[in-house]
Amino acid sequence: MIEHAVQRSGSVPHGARAIRATPSYHLPMSKPRPTIGITMGDPLGIGPEVVVRTLADPRYARTARIVIYGQNQVLAWNAERLRMEPDWYRVAHDSDRASQPIVTDTVVLDFPEFEFALGALPGPSRSGGLVSKACVEEAIADALRPVGDPRRLDAIVTGPISKESWAMAGFRWPGHTELLAHRTKAKRCVMGFVSPRLRVTLATAHLPLMDVRNVLTIGRVFDPIDLGHELCRDLGIAEPRIAVCGLNPHAGEHGLFGDEEERVIRPAIDVARRGGIDVHGPFPGDTIFIDAAAGKWDLVVAMYHDQGLIPVKLLGWDKAVNVTIGLPIVRTSPDHGTAFNIAGQSKASEGSMKAALDLAIDMARTGAGRLADAG
Secondary structure: OHHHHHHHHOOOOOOOOOOOOOOOOOOOOOOOOOEEEEEOOOOOOOHHHHHHHHHOOOHHHHHOEEEEEEOHHHHHHHHHHHOOOOOOEEEEOOOHHHHOOOOOOEEEEEOOOOOOOOOOOOOOOHHHHHHHHHHHHHHHHHHOOOOOOOOOOOEEEEOOOOHHHHHHOOOOOOOHHHHHHHHHOEOOOEEEEEOOOOEEEEOOOOOOHHHHHHHOOHHHHHHHHHHHHHHHHHOOOOOOEEEEEOOOHHHHHOOOOOOHHHHHHHHHHHHHHHOOOEEEEEEOOOOHHHHHHOOOOOEEEEOOHHHHHHHHHHHHOOOOEEEEEOOOOOEEEEOOOOOOOOOOOOOOOOHHHHHHHHHHHHHHHHOOOOOOOEO
């Protein structure tokens, strides 16, 4: 309940109402509920709002134990503004209590040391970069803790951050994916997306478009085929059918529009096929997603960010999930950004956050996502 959350933190938003207590739910399962960490994201974006909306769904108390990494004051303010009634227990992230067993459905690990003005205008900020980066770093560290540690997470769901805010705070990471790969010492790591109609992996991610052809190698194309194949199997697809996009218009038209298809992409496909993967291509990027959306392909490997993300967001905006494949931990994320243009207007949908949390819970239960070649 909001009242519980703000009283425990010692900071009550203006106009806070007394709200009746609600019972906790516990799922009778043979296995313990997984512990899932959710990072709040940029405090001036829609992250806190979609987190609060998600926490208001009582089914998550039955399926998982949730640990929120963020600012209690910001979360409680959003809950009050939305007139929603999530129930959480607030603990300072760096306190002794945070390292002890806490038996409750939802915990907010609070970062009160970062000053933040409630109701500030949405947009990139140094303060937003500092707090959102700190939350991600701590969640990663907790996910890497050994089994049995009270703070260990079974999976991470990351709320949307602003790369501009991170840069303003002095951090030069292109995004979550690169930071996660570095912190977990993953040998191979690719960005993947799961939605009701499409599954996509990327050969390159956060790069200027003009740099793509210079970094595209046989290995960079093989990894999203190979790791994407493992992702599909983790999701219950026994024999995944994989299609690979070309880089150039019409997949190069046999060398007329570029040689990357013959020089880089096709050799990567051949290597994967020799390894027993059912993969085909390269296909023109402007048509292959039509067949994939119709069910002909289980996964499409795109060569660059927008080639893969435009169809994913077009066909599954509110249900698509970002999955980092190749890590020794499970990490998912909603497939949207900070949406500063609608932050604070009570317009944000929690659909993608719920989809990301659902997938994280499923993968944590099955142990999916912990690939053998992750360091």
